[in-house]
Amino acid sequence: MATTLATAGVRPLSGASGRARARERRHRGLLGLLAWACGIVFFLPFAWMVLTSLHSEQDAAANPPHVGASLTLHGYREFFGSGTGVSPWPPLVNSLTASLASTALVLLLAIPAAYALSIRPVRKWTDVMFFFLSTKMLPAVAGLLPVYLIAKNAGLLDDIWLLVVLYTSMNLPIAVWMMRSFLADVPVAIMEAAQIDGAGLPTVLTRIVTPVVLPGIAATALISFIFSWNELLFARVLTGVVAGTAPVFLTGFVTSQGLFLAKVCAAAVCISLPVLAAGFAAQDKLVQGLSLGAVK
Amino acid sequence: MSSQALFRRSSAARAATGRAGTSPPHARPRGAWSRRAPLLPALVFMIVVTQLPFVGTLVISFMRWNALDPGDRGFAGLSNYSTEFTDPQLRSSLTTTVVLTVAVVLVSLVLGLGLALLLDRRFPGRGIVRTLLITPFLVVPVASALLWKHALYNASYGLINGTLSWVWRLFGSHDAPQPDWLSQSPKLAVEASLIWQWTPFMMLILLAGLQSRPTDVVEAARVDGAGAWQVFRYLTFPHLRRYLELAALLGTVYVVQNFDAVFTLTSGGLGTANLPYAVYTTFYQAHDYGQASAEGVIVVALSIIVATFALRTVSSLFREEIR
Numbered sequence: 001m002a003t004t005l006a007t008a009g010v011r012p013l014s015g016a017s018g019r020a021r022a023r024e025r026r027h028r029g030l031l032g033l034l035a036w037a038c039g040i041v042f043f044l045p046f047a048w049m050v051l052t053s054l055h056s057e058q059d060a061a062a063n064p065p066h067v068g069a070s071l072t073l074h075g076y077r078e079f080f081g082s083g084t085g086v087s088p089w090p091p092l093v094n095s096l097t098a099s100l101a102s103t104a105l106v107l108l109l110a111i112p113a114a115y116a117l118s119i120r121p122v123r124k125w126t127d128v129m130f131f132f133l134s135t136k137m138l139p140a141v142a143g144l145l146p147v148y149l150i151a152k153n154a155g156l157l158d159d160i161w162l163l164v165v166l167y168t169s170m171n172l173p174i175a176v177w178m179m180r181s182f183l184a185d186v187p188v189a190i191m192e193a194a195q196i197d198g199a200g201l202p203t204v205l206t207r208i209v210t211p212v213v214l215p216g217i218a219a220t221a222l223i224s225f226i227f228s229w230n231e232l233l234f235a236r237v238l239t240g241v242v243a244g245t246a247p248v249f250l251t252g253f254v255t256s257q258g259l260f261l262a263k264v265c266a267a268a269v270c271i272s273l274p275v276l277a278a279g280f281a282a283q284d285k286l287v288q289g290l291s292l293g294a295v296k
Numbered sequence: 297m298s299s300q301a302l303f304r305r306s307s308a309a310r311a312a313t314g315r316a317g318t319s320p321p322h323a324r325p326r327g328a329w330s331r332r333a334p335l336l337p338a339l340v341f342m343i344v345v346t347q348l349p350f351v352g353t354l355v356i357s358f359m360r361w362n363a364l365d366p367g368d369r370g371f372a373g374l375s376n377y378s379t380e381f382t383d384p385q386l387r388s389s390l391t392t393t394v395v396l397t398v399a400v401v402l403v404s405l406v407l408g409l410g411l412a413l414l415l416d417r418r419f420p421g422r423g424i425v426r427t428l429l430i431t432p433f434l435v436v437p438v439a440s441a442l443l444w445k446h447a448l449y450n451a452s453y454g455l456i457n458g459t460l461s462w463v464w465r466l467f468g469s470h471d472a473p474q475p476d477w478l479s480q481s482p483k484l485a486v487e488a489s490l491i492w493q494w495t496p497f498m499m500l501i502l503l504a505g506l507q508s509r510p511t512d513v514v515e516a517a518r519v520d521g522a523g524a525w526q527v528f529r530y531l532t533f534p535h536l537r538r539y540l541e542l543a544a545l546l547g548t549v550y551v552v553q554n555f556d557a558v559f560t561l562t563s564g565g566l567g568t569a570n571l572p573y574a575v576y577t578t579f580y581q582a583h584d585y586g587q588a589s590a591e592g593v594i595v596v597a598l599s600i601i602v603a604t605f606a607l608r609t610v611s612s613l614f615r616e617e618i619r
Binding site: 028029031032034035036038039040042043045046048049052060061062063064065109110112113115116117120121122123126128129130131132133134135136137138139140141142143144145146147148149150165166168169172173176201226229230232233236237246247250251253254256261264265267268269271272275276279280283286287290291 | 328331333334335337338339341342345347348349351352353356410415417419420421425426427428430431434435437438439440442444445447448450453455458459461462465492495497500503504542543546549552553555556559560572575576580585588589592593595596599600602607610611
């Protein structure tokens, strides 16, 4: 009854507003085009990097640019050391070790902590949350020197495990905030029932909490992986020949040396690939991690 | 099966009320410690790895300590700080930090807002455009800086000058301007590359803010005849304000710490050295530990000012969420 009345009331208007609606549709189409144009402009430098990496060095250095030049994997072969014999694999493996190990450690510490901040909260748990967050606001560079001196005395310089510890501290606050917001969605009643049935904390964590929050754990892991992979300052100061990571390897390309543009671009593409893959996979959760869980 | 589940739930409820209501006070400490136990490893780890080194930095900042002159080590009072504020080069790194951060955050915030508003409406291929826009943020920062330095800014084969020659050639001219972007406008060059990386960050947070806006109020306003600008000015913008603050403050916290772009693009030359880069050179190249520590303390002081506001904004969003 009410709906028929409503549609009857709208119908006489629709004819008169038809032209306005057409104008609105055109307007909307233009804004869609504008959005596409912006997307392409922002993507262009990246596309150029990929295209250049696939050109020969002569074509890559052409001015004006030689867009339609034939494609080759020469730059990639150069990056993997065909010309110089310098293999990028040790730094890539170092980066992978540092990122994966620190991410595992982050999860190991953050999940129980988030549990104690959401499901069975300690008193003043919001204060603890803000302590974690405030450590993220302190610039890492401020602790660089003491860390360096301690590492030097302990013989940990140029040791990938030192980076693992530092990257863990870098990502732990983000992970605690993210994991808390995911754990807040866990059905507490089911957990308490399990505890009454005699299940201990480890069982509750592995059997009930983990399956429910698995997507959250995946997102937290991806964010932590990305930040560890990207880090340069600590890796640059605290590692050398043995434990240098992929970003440190990339700094070898800071000063230009002859025809090497395709090789630089190939290196940049290869070293960004894991981050791009992780980022696209976690696209929806990216914003939550970046805002430390403040934005859902 | 269902009765069992029902029983479980009711017993859980009973247990919960029992604990909250009538638990004897002396049982509390043990319960409190079992609650704290899962939190402690993370808490202790953070204090040891992030707070103690900073105490070290604070102590060293009052010391005369240069690794190249190990015999002359001692208490220096405030002299590292007074050097910091009187040495023109170090003072310039202070202003560079502020200028760089403000410029990058403001411009990427405005661009990010525009892009978020564009992406908030439906159009064909919206998901693809979002992916295209996120890409700059997912390039490893050093790789991005190398891309800008060599493939875009380079005076003889960079894309920018290449495009200039191409456009000039279209009009039959062969002497297109070929400026050396990095040496002619180094600050702008560093800023542009950082804006490219940080605009997606701003856009993502603002887009999340836009999409959390209650749609019924906007529709009601439209029915009442509000135009697009009025909806933005009186409904969208007030709702978005806290997200704008959050994006700006978090962006500031991250950009203040930037090291990669300055290091790669200009190696801190031509007035682009910011405080993190200055700390790096004072410590890593000049080996002046006392001075580097004083710089570190100043970066922290600057960050604390911003962080106080950032924490307040996060906490207002946070309290709304847990209410």
